[in-house]
Amino acid sequence: HGNSFIPPQTRREPHAESEKRGETSVKQRRQRFVSDLVRDSWMETTFPEDDVVCHVSFESNPNSRQRRVRKEHRWRRCRKLGVGTYGTVWLEESQDLYPHVKLRAVKEIGKGLNECRNIDYNRELEAIAKFSHPNYVHCFVKSLGWYENESAIFITMEYHEKGDLQKYLTKKFPETEARTITSQLLEALCYMHDNGFAHRDLKPGNILVMETSPIWWVKVCDFGISKRAQEESTALRTTAIGTKYYQAPEVCGMYSPDPTSEEAHEEADDTVYGVSVDIWALGAITYYLVTKQHAFGSLQALGKYATKRQSFPIQPLVEAGASDSCKDLVRQMLAVSPGSRPTASQALRHPWIEEKFISSPSEDDATDSPWSSPLSDNTNPVPRNSWPTPLSEDVDSVPSNTWPTTLEK
Known part of the structure; x- marks a missing residue:
């Protein structure tokens, strides 16, 4: 399944102009999401190798005045959980030493043909973020955030072993x-x-x-x-x-x-x-x-x-x-x-x-x-x-x- 996981042009390579252009395009794509809910649930992501993603976050101690520290969280794709009409769901495992969450489910939704890339996903991503709020999580599977590349949108979700x-x-x-x-x-x-x-x-x-x-x-x-x-x-x-x-x-x-x-x-x-x-x-x-x-x-x-x-x-x-x-x-x-x-x-x-x-x-x-x-x-x-x-x-x-x-x- 590695061939279906196409890395986007967002990896940070110091001398790759095409990579820099790709990075800019990701920022431009992110800016089109006008909702704060959608922007706040977006995950800065790189793709260091097939079947591995790396999310970048900046974390700080709320009781400290120190600058936020850049942290990376790696996830490796384990296996396919299911295939639906419009997407594939994968099981991923955290590669962190002391992960807060060990396993997660990730839904990959292909963007399809070029004409599909102008689709506005803001409304739906806003719903996913909204219904992941504590007021609603007793009714809906919680999303842990989302990211994208040129070929797909990826929605991370809590994993439940009891199935459907x-x-x-x-x-x-x-x-x-x-x-x-x-x-x-x-x-x-x-x-x-x-x-x-x-x-x-x-x-x-x-x-x-x-x-x-x-x-x-x-x-x-x-x-x-x-x-x-x-x-x-x-x-x-x-x-x-x-x-x-x-x-x-x-x-x-x-x-x-x-x-x-x-x-x-x-x-x-x-x-x-x-x-x-x-x-x-x-x-x-x-x-x-x-x-x-x-x-x-x-x-x-x-x-x-x-x-x-x-x-x-x-x-x-x-x-x-x-x-x-x-x-x-x-x-x-x-x-x-x-x-x-x-x-x-x-x-x-x-x-x-x-x-x-x-x-x-x-x-x-x-x-x-x-x-x-x-x-x-x-x-x-x-x-x-x-x-x-x-x-x-x-x-x-x-x-x-x-x-x-x-x-x-």
């Missing part, structure tokens, strides 16, 4: 555990949507596991940058992205509102992804956790449902013993019309989610875990019209097509 949720999908989840995971993901989506971001590729492979059964703790990763970069470079709209089992009908070009409806008026361009695609994806994930079956196992099945030639697949939920409130929320999240799906904040106040705080998983549930038959849940259903009224500020009010695509000069 996909590897745990071997059996049905007890409903209480499925509810715990769903509520945590809804909280993460609230933060993203409130800040004008849609994930657009939410799936078990993009959900990292901190703690397992019976009291799960999961975090969202891989949000925004790679998908947005592809959209800007190819004007992607209705071309399906992500994993088919979690794609909303509008992502696959299977849904268009009635041109006379209010929804059509509000969504002048109904082919542009909105934040409601994340609600659909989470509904599909919850459905699978409870039933160990995909709600729509093929694009054909999804197409029939989207065109009302097939009803909602309720039977697997019934056979799994899902409670009425669980079935109700999943069905609402998997509504064909994006406008009919609850927002993340509304879903968090659904009776099924609120039950989490009344009957959260306990040690007694461990006998049913991991991933045996779902718990029996005889919760009385609560009609949707009895939910609390929506928040005064709709967190899903910022459509993705209104995000800035270029920086102001």
